[in-house]
Amino acid sequence: MDLGGTGSSFKEVLESNLIFSDFETSKSKSEANYNSTFAKSRTYLDGKNGNHSKNGVYDLLECPVCKNLMYPPIHQCPNGHTLCSNCKIVVHNRCPTCHRDLGNIRCLALEKVAESMELPCRYHNLGCHDIFAYHTKLKHEQNCQFRPYNCPYAGSECSMMCDIPTLMTHLKEDHKVDIHDGFTFNHRYVKSNPHEVENATWMLTVFNCFGKHFCLHFEAFLLGTSPVYMAFLRFLGDEKEAKKFRYSLEVGANSRKLIWQGIPRSIRESHRKVRDSQDGLIIQRNLALYFSGGDKQQLKLRVTGRIWKEE
Template sequence: MAPGGSACKEVLESHLIFSDYDTAKSKSEANSNINITKSSPVSGGKHGTNSKNGVNDLLECPICNNLMYPPIHQCPNGHTLCSDCKVRVHNSCPTCRYDLGNIRCLALEKVAESLELPCRYQNLGCHDIFPYYTKLKHEQNCRFRPYNCPYAGSECSVMGDIPTLVTHLKEDHKVDMHEGCTFNHRYVKSNPHEVENATWMLTVFNCFGRHFCLHFEAFQLGLAPVYMAFLRFMGDDSEAKKFTYSLEVGANGRKLIWQGIPRSIRDTHRKVRDSQDGLIIQRNLALYFSGGDAQELKLRITGRIWKED
């Protein structure tokens, strides 16, 4: 792990670890490590309490416990389940074992239209109420929904708000935490010909009161081995667009410069990497920057983050 210190003044040694680049998909959000935060209402829904007509429980699928949306299926005895679980149980009612057939519970679907329910992230600060059939769409984009851990060096299923994840990254992943909006990193690898599934230790910067994740890694782009550096913003995309960052690498009178907008951690690490939205260095050029002897990779990457007015 790189030593601590000021991101602006000290050169940081980043050591290599191995990863499959996938941040593991989360377990159910009910079991996640999530902080509860106070907030203001979101647009698109009512602010208040949900309908209390006793029908809510009937709309829970008895298998997955999620709310059911059309088509809602039922067996000849009236037991209901969602369309996804109908496939899982191989068309056999899990309650009475009768064949399900293709019977729709149209009455329950109609009743659902009259319901108003709270967002599932109510305990995280979203206090708005939504019509039954718009609730799911809202939840897919609710600004209070938790974030996945942005660490890419190992599979991690932790979810939470930004303060939770910052603490988690520091205490559980032992990442480097630095203050300031400029950085000067030196990346070293003893065998530069090994590039597959390799990533360097994540660094997190506290800048303008927000947190940014600096990634650097090696992988195969088609048949070409490359190195890539990019920045991710710990927050939503709408906020990420308020910032710009630059990266620079070079030696021997030559340099590469990248300027872009940090990607939100709503986008997975692999999605950003595969989109090639960052500074990409071909291995031959990286070795030239390292001294040209092809014996060891030594790259110095400098950069800064600034806020657009």
């Protein structure tokens, strides 16, 4: 259902507006953005830092196609040009340098060199100062606590990847997100035509409390064939730290209420994954209209909440 031409509007007390989204973030686009930002700052590789000792070998291990480190199996063409196993598929088994067929030749000598190397984590400049054997480096980086975070702003397909302080600046300046101090909140969500609820989300709101940041999502979508509204909280940090906190959400009217209590989900998990897990306060449309009062033709839903830290 295309909501863009209806003329209806969402509003939130804190200057919310409607954003349309398929809720999908392109991982490859995010990685490309990160690589572009940090590629010139790799320890041991940047001559400006005075670290030349491994630069020549590292250049040999850089795939000419994706520019990432090559991990065994490393392939080569009959002329000796190398590339990684992923890009071998991408280039349809044809050497990107000399255009000869690659065949199935392995560069065993370069694989041996790779196995003997020790390298810093790619997130060294974000705070990780550990050194790893070449074959364990990739596994570490997949779970490194210093790896950058994806922008949590749903609906924008934003490719920004950065640390939390930079992310907060990005949310405020680029997405015009409201940032509030305090551990309680009270939001009123309004929509003139509540019968249109497919894949729509209100503007993100961020809360600063306990020295951390939390983002509140509120959106409308179809759960199967049933139109629903859903509110949930995400934590700007890792899952381990997120589990130290709890939050509650409440909505109601006419002496009736729904209450949800849960653990905020880390923004390491995609927005779509959290939404599809239904880990939040879900309100059927008919009930949401009942809570709105009046003639039940307009959504006027007030959601209150609280965040606290577990001892």
